[in-house]
Amino acid sequence: MEALICRKLGDPTGPMTETSPIAVSTSHPKPEIGSPTEVRVRVFSTSLNYANYLQILGKYQEKPPLPFIPGSDFSGVVESVGSGVGKFKVGDRVCSYASLGSYAEMIVVDENHLFLVPDGCDLVDAGALPVAFGTSHVALVHRAQLKPGQVLLVLGAAGGVGLSAVQIGKVCGAIVIAAARGPAKVNFLKSLGVDHAVNLSQDGIIESVKQFLKTRKLKGVDVLYDPVGGKLTKESMKLLNWGAHILVIGFASGEVPVIPANIALVKNWTIHGLYWGSYRTHCPRMLDDSLNELLSWLAKGLIFLNISHRYTLSEANLAFSAIKEREAIGKVMLVLARAATAKL
Numbered sequence: 001m002e003a004l005i006c007r008k009l010g011d012p013t014g015p016m017t018e019t020s021p022i023a024v025s026t027s028h029p030k031p032e033i034g035s036p037t038e039v040r041v042r043v044f045s046t047s048l049n050y051a052n053y054l055q056i057l058g059k060y061q062e063k064p065p066l067p068f069i070p071g072s073d074f075s076g077v078v079e080s081v082g083s084g085v086g087k088f089k090v091g092d093r094v095c096s097y098a099s100l101g102s103y104a105e106m107i108v109v110d111e112n113h114l115f116l117v118p119d120g121c122d123l124v125d126a127g128a129l130p131v132a133f134g135t136s137h138v139a140l141v142h143r144a145q146l147k148p149g150q151v152l153l154v155l156g157a158a159g160g161v162g163l164s165a166v167q168i169g170k171v172c173g174a175i176v177i178a179a180a181r182g183p184a185k186v187n188f189l190k191s192l193g194v195d196h197a198v199n200l201s202q203d204g205i206i207e208s209v210k211q212f213l214k215t216r217k218l219k220g221v222d223v224l225y226d227p228v229g230g231k232l233t234k235e236s237m238k239l240l241n242w243g244a245h246i247l248v249i250g251f252a253s254g255e256v257p258v259i260p261a262n263i264a265l266v267k268n269w270t271i272h273g274l275y276w277g278s279y280r281t282h283c284p285r286m287l288d289d290s291l292n293e294l295l296s297w298l299a300k301g302l303i304f305l306n307i308s309h310r311y312t313l314s315e316a317n318l319a320f321s322a323i324k325e326r327e328a329i330g331k332v333m334l335v336l337a338r339a340a341t342a343k344l
């Protein structure tokens with residue numbers, strides 16, 4: 001089968017050659033079903049998350065031995081099932097996430113980790129949903145317990161997790177402030193009906209948000225959703241209300257921010273460190289409920305996936321470039337060539 005292999009750590013954005021960190025193999029062995037409850041899925045689409053990029057660079061917390069097939073969330077069609085599988089049959093449209101291995105034509109997962117894609121939902125969208133929307137749903141709904149009328153500030157708002165946080169914030173009835181860089185991202189966020197969008201390439205976050213809060217007679221930000229870190233976090237802390245929640249999601253800026261404990265004490269802030277992937281081990285039922293709720297929201301049109309870039313496996317270097325160069329608005333996807341020509 002076709003698979004993208006990470007042979008050595010390094011920048012995956014250059015041309016794919018004999019010596020590049022990533023390369024496509026067209027003769028990789030198909031993964032075998034190893035237990036009665038496993039299912040082999042023919043991958044249709046699989047998403048690029050910032051974490052996948054960091055992992056190939058060797059800068060992610062999980063460091064698999066080389067060589068490995070990167071990739072986490074995906075959608076596809078059930079190709080074969082183990083003898084004990086009861087929930088799925090060949091031909092079902094499914095989506096899921098794995099810690100590795102989705103940048104390939106086939107992947108094997110346990111049936112308990114698979115989700116049925118509702119009729120009418122696009123399969124590429126379903127492959128883009130689990131990590132980005134899953135992270136934001138657990139963060140905002142379960143951890144911060146975002147309420148209608150609360151003020152939510154989303155940093156990196158046009159990125160994969162950011163755009164999902166913006167949409168979930170709206171579904172929860174929050175007043176959503178979105179911060180992103182450049183007019184294309186900001187105009188897109190405005191078209192989604194955010195209450196305020198900060199163009200960080202032009203305006204300072206503190207002044208812009210304070211001005212908005214004043215015009216709406218609001219005191220401050222109740223929930224900070226932060227996948228960026230660095231200076232932006234430091235500045236955003238100046239906007240937080242008494243009793244605010246800080247959701248520590250990631251550090252796309254490359255800088256881990258310091259959140260002073262003395263200020264958290266005085267202001268009664270709650271700081272949530274959130275590692276979504278670990279919920280599978282520690283809180284699997286909650287994760288299942290969360291993803292099923294998101295798939296039902298997708299089917300009802302309450303949320304949508306904005307896929308700004310699509311590539312094939314052999315164009316994976318270009319896909320990683322879109323992430324590296326901060327070009328994505330929403331998700332960057334790899335669509336498997338053979339699957340893409342099938343009628344699903």
Ligand SMILES: NC(=O)c1ccc[n+]([C@@H]2O[C@H](COP(=O)([O-])OP(=O)(O)OC[C@H]3O[C@@H](n4cnc5c(N)ncnc54)[C@H](OP(=O)(O)O)[C@@H]3O)[C@@H](O)[C@H]2O)c1
Pocket residue numbers: 048049050051131132135156157158159160161162179180181182185200227228248249250251252253254274275276277323324326328330
């Ligand atoms: N905790 C978890 O379980 C979890 C789950 C998923 C993702 N994450 C983390 O969340 C972060 C975002 O992931 P993602 O998949 O949404 O990435 P993404 O789609 O690439 O979005 C990242 C956003 O961060 C902003 N950014 C600011 N400084 C940046 C820089 N120096 N380089 C690149 N982007 C920068 C960019 O927005 P502007 O260009 O508008 O500034 C970009 O839109 C990553 O750190 C990732 O590891 C964590």
